[in-house]
Amino acid sequence: MSFAPKAPTSTENAKTLINDFSVEIATVNGSGSQTANNVLMRSIFQMGVPVSGKNLFPSNIAGLPTWFQIRANHRGYGARKHDVDLMICMNAETAREDVAKLKPSAICIYDEPLKLSELRNDLGFFPVPFQQLVAASCPEPKLQKLVKNMIYVGVAARMLGIDMDEVRKAISRQLKGKEKAIELNGGAAQAGFDWADQNIPDQDRLRIIRDNKTEGQLIIDGNSACALGAMFAGVTVVAWYPITPSSSLVETLAEYAKEYRVDPTTGKSTIAIVQMEDELASAGAIIGAGWAGARSMTTTSGPGISLMSEFIGLAYFAECPAVFVDVTRMGPSTGLPTRTSQGDVEICAKCSHGDTYHICLYPGNMEECFEFTYQAFDLAERYQTPVFVVTDLDLGMQNWATKPFTFPEGKFDRGKVLNEQQLQEVQDWGRYKDVDGDGICYRTLAGTPGGKGAYFTRGTGHNVNALYSEKPEDWKSNIDRLRRKFDTARTSVPPPILRSTGSSRGVLAFGSSDSAVIEALDILEESHSKKVDYLRVRALPFTQEVESFLERMDVVYVVDQNRDGQMANLLREFFPEPSGKIRKVLHYDSTAINAQTLVDQINEFEK
C-alpha cells in the first residue's frame, strides 16, 4: 500500500516544520534499534530530504540506554540539532528524563505502558501499544524484541508523511538478501503504519514532503570513507588494535579488500591486515613496513596514540613513512569511549618526547575523509614521516549524506627513493643529506641490489651518512633539517577553505565542526544581522592563508571541541604576533557540536 500524506491542516501555520526537524529515538542498546533507526533515516533520505544520523551510545554491548538523533534539514545542515522535535520513547529507564528535556509543543511517541502523557501538558503525546502490535505481526516470541523497533518506524512514517514504499525499500537495503528478516521487518513497519493510520489523529507540526535535494547522494560514515581512501591509495600493510571509535575502519577496509584487493589468479590478498597485540606493536609494525617500502597504516583513538607515542617519535626522527588515523574520542584516560571530541589535536601535532611536529590532516566531511586518507599516503612517502589523519567519532561513526567521491586520478607519490641504477649514478649518497634544500633526503629500501645504498636506521643521534653521532653540530643540523622538512610540507597539504563576507571578524574551525559552523554563520547573519568570515583549516603545518587570515581579522573565533582550545593554542604557537585576536569558542560536553552553542558564545563575546 502506498500512502499519500494528507496535507497538513495549515501549511501556512508558522509552527509547521517542513523537512526541518529532529527525531530522537530512545532505546536500549543491543535491542536491534540500530536497524530500525537507519531505516527511518534512509526513508527520509529517499524522500529527497537531506538527513544526518547521530548515535549517542553507551560504552556497553547490551542493556544500557542509547539515543539516536535523526535530523532532517532541507538546507543540508548535518550537525546535531540541540532541540528534539519528535521524541520516540522506547526505554522505560530514561523515558521520564527524555520527556522532561523536550521543548513545549514537541511531539512524543511512547510505548503505552510507560504512561508518559501525565508528565506534561505542553507536548503532543501519542501512546502506541507496541507489544500488542508486535505480537500480532510477529508470531515468534524470541524475534519480537528485535522487530518491535520497526513498529515505530511505521508509526513515524504515517505521522510524518513518509511514503511506505520508501520504508520498504530502506528495509530491503538494510537487510540485504535476508528475505525472512525483510518480510518480518516490513510487516512490523506496516503494522505500525496501519495502526497509526487508524488511531493517531493527523498532526501538522512536523512534515516530510518529497523533495529532490538528495539526488545523486549517498549515506556513509567517516570510517568507511577513510577505509575507501586507504584502499584506493594502495595501502598494503595495516597493523591495528581494536579501539572504539576506530575499529570499524579496518573492519570495513577488510570487507572492501575481499572484493577489490585480491589477486585474480591466485585469490591471494594484495593487502596484509594484521590485528596486533596492542597499539605499540601496531605502530612498530607499520613503521617497519613503511621503512621497507610498503604503504602502511594503523587506525586508533586517543589512548592508542598515547601508547604509540614512543614509536611515532622514532618514525619522525628515523624518517619512516606511516599513516596514523586517529578517530578521536573523549579523553583523557579511558574517558568517554563512545563520545566525540577534538581533544587529540595537540598530541597528534607533537606526539613524542623531544622536538617534533607532525603533518596532520583534518577532514571536515565525508569527501575529505576519503581524499585526505588517500593523500596521507602520498604525504607520508614524500616527506618520509608519520602523517596523521585526525577525525573523530562524530565524523567516523555517524551517518552523513554526501556527494559520491571523486576518483583520485594520477600516480602515487612514492617520494625520493633511489633504486639500484640511481645509486650507481649518485656520487657519495648519504641517507640524511639534504641535497635539494627542502629537508627531504633520498632513501633506499632494504633489498636493493648492487652493494650500494645499505644504511643503518636508528633512533639515536646520527650524521648525514646515518652513522651514530653525538656531535652537537650533527644533532642540531639534523633536528633543524627535520623542522625545515615539516615547513616544506606547507606546499603540499590541503590549504584552508575561506568563506569571505568582507567582515573583519572571523571564525576559524576544523574537522567535524564544519557543519555546525556553517549553520551558525547562517543564524548569525539571518537572525542577528552579523556577517562573519570563516576559515576552515584542513592541515598542519599551517599554510600562508592561515597567517593572512589571522592578520587580516580584528577578532578570530577559534572553534575547538575540547576544553583547552587546542587548535587555538597551536595557532598561538605558530603565530604569536596576531594571537591576541584569538577568542576560544569551545564545546566539550561530549555531545556532538551544535550551531546554537557557537552562536551563543560568539554573541556573548560581542556583547
Add this chain to the structure above:
Amino acid sequence: MTTTPTIPTNKLGLTKQDYVGAKSTLCPGCGHDAITAQIIQSAWEMNIKPHMVAKLSGIGCSSKTPTYFLNQAWGFNSVHGRAAAVCTGVTLANRELTNVIASGDGDSMSIGMGQFVHMIRRNVPVVYILEDNGVYGLTKGQFSATADIGSVLKKGDVNELPPIDPCTLAMEMGCGFVARSYSGNPKQLNTILKAAFAHRGTALIDVISPCVTFNNHEGSTRSYKATKDKEIPLQELGFVAYHEQESVEIPAGEAREVAFPDGSRLTIRALRKNYDPTDRFGAMKDIHEAHSAGEFLTGIIYIQPDRPTLHDYVHMVDAPLAQLPQSTVKPNAEALRACMEELM
C-alpha cells in the same frame, strides 16, 4: 712473480670480509662480540645475500651489535623491546628479506615480552638472537628478568626473583625452533645459527653471553666461569647446508635428522639420554628439571620446522607487497563507482 693467497669465497663469490660490520664499541671481552663473529661466519657460510637482510634490534648493549655485522645489510635500531613488531612490518612489506634480530634479556624479557610472544605466536620469519647476560649493561648493572635466584650483583645485591626462561616461554608459544647456546662455544653456536637461517619461521636462540663488566664476578651465575662449569651440551650437532649435501661429515653414531624446506639438514646426535628435541612437552619438562638441578643445557631445545608462518596466516600474494605496482593495488574508477552506488 708473487703469488697472492686465495681468499676463500662463498657461493655468491663473497669473502667473509663482505659480512663484517663496523668495529665493535662494546667492552673488550664482551660475549656479544663472540656472537657477532658467529653471525658473520654463519651468514657467509649460508650464502646469505647481505642486501637481502634486515638486521633489527631494540635498545641495549646487544641491540648495538647489528652495526657490527653485515654492513651491506639494512639495519634498524628501533625502540626498547619492540624490534619484534618492527620486524613483523618489515616481513609483511617484503617477504623476501632474511630477518635477523639481535636482542638481549633486558630488551626481550621485560618490556619486550608481549611482542616477543606474539611474534612467536604469528611465527614471524626471523633469526632471533637473544644475547642473554642476566644484567642491564648499558645502565650499569641492574638485574634483568633472566637473572637466576641467588645470583649476586657486583655491588652485592642478591636476586630473589625467579628467572624467566626465554626458551620454555618460546616453546609454550609453539616456537618451531628453540635453541640455547653459549658465546664461549663457537662451534655449536655456528651450527645452530646456520640451521636457524634455514628455518622458515621464528628461530629463537638464547645465547648465554657473559657481561665482562657487570656480571663476571664470583657469585654471578652468568660469569664465564660459572657458565663454562655448568654447560651441558644436549647434542652433538651437524649441519648439512642445502648447497653442500653429502660433502659434509656428520657426527658418527645414532643421529636424528631434521630436514628444512630449503633442503638443508640438521643432524642431532643425542648426548643426553632420553632428551627428545621434537617432543615439546617432554623437552619442557626436562629443561625445567635441569634448571632446578643447576644444570645449563645447550643445543637444540625444540625443533619443528613445518609450522605455517605469518605469511601463510595473512594469505598474501607471493610478491613483496612493497613492490606491487600501482596498477595492482589501486582499484580503478569503476570500482569506486560501484562502492558509491552500493551506498546510494
